[in-house]
Amino acid sequence: ETGVTQTPRHLVMGMTNKKSLKCEQHLGHNAMYWYKQSAKKPLELMFVYNFKEQTENNSVPSRFSPECPNSSHLFLHLHTLQPEDSALYLCASSQEVGTGGSEQYFGPGTRLTVT
Amino acid sequence: AQRVTQPEKLLSVFKGAPVELKCNYSYSGSPELFWYVQYSRQRLQLLLRHISRESIKGFTADLNKGETSFHLKKPFAQEEDSAMYYCALNTSGTYKYIFGTGTRLKVLA
Numbered sequence: 001e002t003g004v005t006q007t008p009r010h011l012v013m014g015m016t017n018k019k020s021l022k023c024e025q026h027l028g029h030n031a032m033y034w035y036k037q038s039a040k041k042p043l044e045l046m047f048v049y050n051f052k053e054q055t056e057n058n059s060v061p062s063r064f065s066p067e068c069p070n071s072s073h074l075f076l077h078l079h080t081l082q083p084e085d086s087a088l089y090l091c092a093s094s095q096e097v098g099t100g101g102s103e104q105y106f107g108p109g110t111r112l113t114v115t
Numbered sequence: 116a117q118r119v120t121q122p123e124k125l126l127s128v129f130k131g132a133p134v135e136l137k138c139n140y141s142y143s144g145s146p147e148l149f150w151y152v153q154y155s156r157q158r159l160q161l162l163l164r165h166i167s168r169e170s171i172k173g174f175t176a177d178l179n180k181g182e183t184s185f186h187l188k189k190p191f192a193q194e195e196d197s198a199m200y201y202c203a204l205n206t207s208g209t210y211k212y213i214f215g216t217g218t219r220l221k222v223l224a
Contacts, residue, residue, distance in 0.1 A: 031210055043214035055210050106159040
């Protein structure tokens with residue numbers, strides 16, 4: 001598959017569970033992002049990785065733990081989540097930041113429900 | 116603090132009418148601005164960016180630094196323009212992107 005893929009597409013988990021979201025990009029990009037999209041709120045940037053190094057952590061609670069083993073793969077490990085963490089989690093990738101900013105390519109998202 | 120404001124949650128226009136989706140930003144540096152669009156059952160994708168000064172699908176957007184705005188315009192709306200539109204700010208030289216809450220555009224037949 002081309003572009004940015006995310007698995008699973010839907011996830012229901014209890015507050016005591018541990019699960020992981022996976023993102024893979026087939027575009028040869030160097031930067032990868034996790035966003036949270038909640039109802040009636042703007043898209044919130046959570047984490048950014050550039051060349052596997054974390055460059056942004058937007059004050060995200062420690063119950064969300066990112067992992068970037070290489071420039072093509074990005075994980076979001078989840079544990080002891082709260083119901084308010086239910087949202088659509090989007091992954092994106094881009095080339096190096098340059099003049100004029102860099103276009104982000106988004107995945108389809110994982111719809112997470114915490115019960 | 117950096118912020119992007121899209122004041123309209125929903126904008127309904129008739130086919131053939133002009134469209135303007137508003138976007139205002141707050142950023143003290145040199146902004147890099149984008150419009151992203153999400154059509155029904157599709158993923159979020161780039162529509163246009165201010166630096167390219169292109170017209171994409173008939174849409175244009177001009178950066179007005181005096182008014183700190185980046186409004187999206189199209190002279191004649193089409194039904195296929197119905198979608199969710201997001202304005203986004205990239206703080207210069209960083210990977211930090213800030214999105215607005217989005218405006219749903221409905222083009223009525």
